[in-house]
Amino acid sequence: MSIALNLDHSTALRPAASSRPSLIGLSKPQLAEALTTAGIASDKEARMRASQLWNWLYVNGTTDFDKMTNVAKPVRQKLSDTFILDRPEIVSEQVSSDGTRKWLFRFRDPANPNYPPVEVETVYIPEQDRGTLCVSSQVGCTLTCSFCHTGTQKLVRNLTAGEILGQVLMARERLGDFPGGSRPDDGGLVPSGDTRAITNIVMMGMGEPLYNYESVKQALLIASAGDGMSLSKRRITLSTSGVVPFIEPTGREIDVMLAISLHATNNDLRDVLVPINKKWPLEELLEACRNYPGLSNARRITFEYVMLDGINDSDAEARELVRLLAGIPAKINLIPFNPWPGSNYGTSPSSRIERFADIVNKAGYASPVRTPRGRDIFAACGQLKSESERLSKKDRDALAGV
Structure with missing residues (x-):
């Protein structure tokens, strides 16, 4: 089902882009520098002012300087x-019959x-004891994974650190996660009790996070800062399709959990799927995984494996998967394929998925089968896509007055 915006609960539609820069997405040192450059704070007081702003932005969720x-x-x-203090405009908000919530967020290009x-989709997946926000890093994607709906949309542009954080801030606002906020009463689910609405972040939305490494890094470091939103790095997972050169820096510099979109056990098939x-x-990918900083049984890599009927779901492939991952502390998420318009794949039968999981489990690897969430609103894994399109050079020149 779709729900209309509750305008009393949200700051709702945002005004057109401003020529003034946004402070969202700046690190504390960058905030201090922005204040001194603008002549608002002296070098001596800039650090104190930056800390004040940081608290208002990320602890209190303030969007108005007057407050x-x-x-x-x-x-x-x-x-x-x-x-x-820019946040995205909410174009639409849908709530699935299972409580999953999907937003279509709109951003204006800060440089242009x-x-x-441009628009991206962000998904909130609630459970009894936690709530996971699936965040996008790019508008569109370059990877063209054949089973993924996002892969059918050409890359428009990378999101800035502020736009990545903006998804988190806007979702927290809508879900009543800031002081003084209230939970929505539209039928969507949120964790019960005093638990935060958003306890986990997964970089599994639109785009390949490691093709936008610097912005993703900055956004996640801000989201996990102990004096701000204070999301545990053990509750933040970055998923990559295998951008090998950035896997080691992800562990060393961002220090979050890693997930690999694997989906095949041989190069010939993976060349087609991914x-x-x-x-x-x-x-090369698995060697990078073996060398991931901090890898241990307490900090395993998650390997994501979409179950495609008759394509990658045989007993032989389950055994080969076990062989490939030997020596890597890992768990394997088996994901029933989520259909989308025009897709050429089918979902493996439940009995086949259970048999595959049993082989992997008996080899000593946890292999939970992911329960599809939000299928009825196209919010499930592999179903995200927006209508944003890349501008031609002619259109860019026309807008710039060239």
Whole structure:
């Protein structure tokens, strides 16, 4: 089912893009530098002002400088005149019959405010004891994985760190996760009790996170900062299709959990399902996984394996999967294929998935079968796509007045 926006609960539709820069997505040192560059704070007080802003932005979820009551009124006015606290516009919000929630968020290009806005999808998956937010890193995707709906949309552009964080901030606002907020009463689920609505983040939305490494890194470091949103790094998972050069830096610099979109046990099939395999084949990918910083039984890599009927779901492939992962602390998520319009694959029967899981389990690997969530609103794994399109050079030049 789809639900209409509850405008009393949300800041709702955002105004058109501003020429003023946004402070969302800046690190603390960058906040301090922005304040001194703008003449709002001296070098001596910039660090203190940056800490004040940080608390208002990421602990309190404030979107209005005037509400920053421990900041002097003249300073608040200067901040308002110079910067914005930008969040995405909500184009649509849908709630599935199983409680999953999907937003279509709209952003304007901060570097090119005359360009048409772009849109991404973000999904919230609630359970009794936790809530997981599936976040996008790009508008579209370059990878063209043959089983994935997002892969049919050409890459439009990378999201900025502020836009990645904006998805988290907007979702927290809608779900009443900031002080003084209230849970939505539209029938969607949220964890019970005093648990945060959003306890986990997975970078498994639209795009390949490691093809937008610097922005993803900055966003996740801000989201996990102990004096801000304070999301545990053990509750943040970054999923990659196998951009090998950035796997080691992900563990060393971001220090989050790693997931690999594997989906095949030989290079010939993976070349078809996940074409990036032609650049970094299984041997290189698995070697990078074995060397992932901090890898241990307490910090396993998750290997994602979509179950495609008659394609990759045989007993022989289950045994080969076990052989490939030997020596890697891992768990294997088996994902029933989620159909989308125009897809050429079918979902493996439940009996086949259970047999595959049994072989992997008996070899000592946890192999949970992911319960499809949000299929009725196309919010399930592999179903995300927006209508944003890449501009031609002619269109870009026209908008720029060339």
